Amino acid sequence: MRELSNLAMTLKGSIIREMHTAAAGMTDILNFTVGEPDFVTPQPIIERAYKSMLEGKTFYSQNRGILALREAIHQHHKEVDGTNIEADPEDNILVTIGATEALQLALLATINPGDEVIVLTPCWPNYLGMIAVAGGVAVCVPGYEENGFAPNPEDIEAAITPKTKAIMINSPSNPTGAVLPKSTIDEIAGIIEKHDLFALVDEVYRTIVFDNQKAASLTKYPAIKDNIIFINSFSKTFAMTGWRIGYVIAVPELISKMTLLHQNFANSIFVPAQEACITALEECLPDSEKMTESYEKRRNIIVKGLNDIKGFSCVQPGGAFYAFTNISEFGMPSREFCLKVLKNTNAVTVPGVGFGKSTGRLNLDHFIRVSYATADDKINEFLNRLNDFSQKFFASK
Template structure:
């Protein structure tokens, strides 16, 4: 143990992984744990990668990424600002490296970063990795699981450097609307704070809901770092491709850090991403349509089970049901469901203190599996409670 760093010892273990390991002991389980599309990558994107390999895109490229891809991303984000160019874009190894690089470029040891609670489980560890201090701010069910500007302001101290927002949210499925974001933007401006805007689910929204980004507000755009990824929208989780869109003065310092971490993202993967952005979008629209149907199957089904209540997620592919009526910790209840119902879910406490009393379920799964999972959970609860 003497050889381990303090970070390695203190880094929070994944509550998702714990349930995954437990499920391995049982046969015929339905796993609603993994946050990834259950679709294959669209064929036009795969074909573009194959062509790129044949065309020799198997060598190093600039640390910031291929100009062609950076330009395509800048064009896509013209919806936020007409001024975005390739110089505002940095290509990364997935959304996780996008966040890590954003933090490495802007956070000094001791700086505080406000994060949502419940929130994506890697936020705490990522902030810790750069010597920062994560400061959790609650997102309440009564507020539709949306982090509130007033609560953020209460958490601001002289050491606060940044706010990390995630909308649509993993694990909550909540979406911050324009008034929510405008109120938080006022806090960012008042206290001169950076904002990391994790928008990897921004294309996965339902019922006419629209995700709003702080980067759409001209007065604060230079302090906003948009973090996005091809993983969720294009079913490209295994391709590991993300990016950052931010002020040129921040982005210009990232390539030298990228050089020391991974050098660059594989070039043929970047060529495939150009096709993803500029090619037909019908596959993406179909996936979102399927998610909407599956959301209703799962959440309507959960709400029909006595003791469980679940808000209808306006975005992402997560349900976050309330199970407080059963009087069990979320870990105990999740373990019961594995053993008694053969359904694997993630305890809400894996996403922060405020997640206690909830579960996270993924509806990026087949209609049949979701219907069967609801049936099994319902039967187990009827029998056990």
């Protein structure tokens, strides 16, 4: 066989999938790896998709997504969500295969080979792969544990070079659950304006925010509205991860080019799933709010529980459903630690080393990611097993 492309040979697989493989064949598994709700999609959404299929709506749709869904997205952001973002359904919105495709299309539409993209770490590992696919160079700027993993805007400014083209912002964050404070967002907005950067604003967790707070958003700054590429999905908000529906809102010139790229990747999205998303926006926000209430309760359980166990330290996340937990007292790399936990407790977690690049004082090998999008009884059992593991580990020292 002829040799494969350099890109195919250099891309790395997901460390999350690596842990799944390590747990394959084991029984009595407690899985705290996957970043998806444990709730079933609300019934009205399912019924709308079923009705649409019975009506024979199983053909190709418009490349940008059906107009009715784009109009529903427009109304949602205008009347409900409160984002200060131009979302004309004809010109500013593209429906995509989840937020993942939206992010990749945005990078392909804005990045030339060698262009640099600022990534705030810890980060979702796919960011680095997506930037590589687009031919760009990821420049990681760390957020530190003592600041709740929020970056220092001065570090962002210092990382910018003549090659810097874009910055990726994810708040609430995967993997830390960090919700960037408004003061930080203010300064990042100023940096974007000063350097005329594209801003890929990944807000797929924007509805999952705790303590009666609302996440500050770069969409609120008129001076950079043409720089903003706003990306969202239905996956986390409505427990629809398997449906694979997301969208991007940006200026017409960018949406037009992203649509051309989308035509070459996917052409169009399954119509019954799109119609189901209309129902999600119009009828199922109360279901989403109940899910967020459950995540907040689980957050409280798991953060207290982890901090009560010797060797574990966890700052309280403000949103999403992840606890990025310090395990440095155990004195081993995060991959080795997770495999040891798996072997001794049958609990699957994710090594922190997989969430970006260690830079500055941030050593990702000192952390693991725990997803608490699971039932309370499983969380309590997980904490009990970790406590037993910790006691035995330190007793043997």
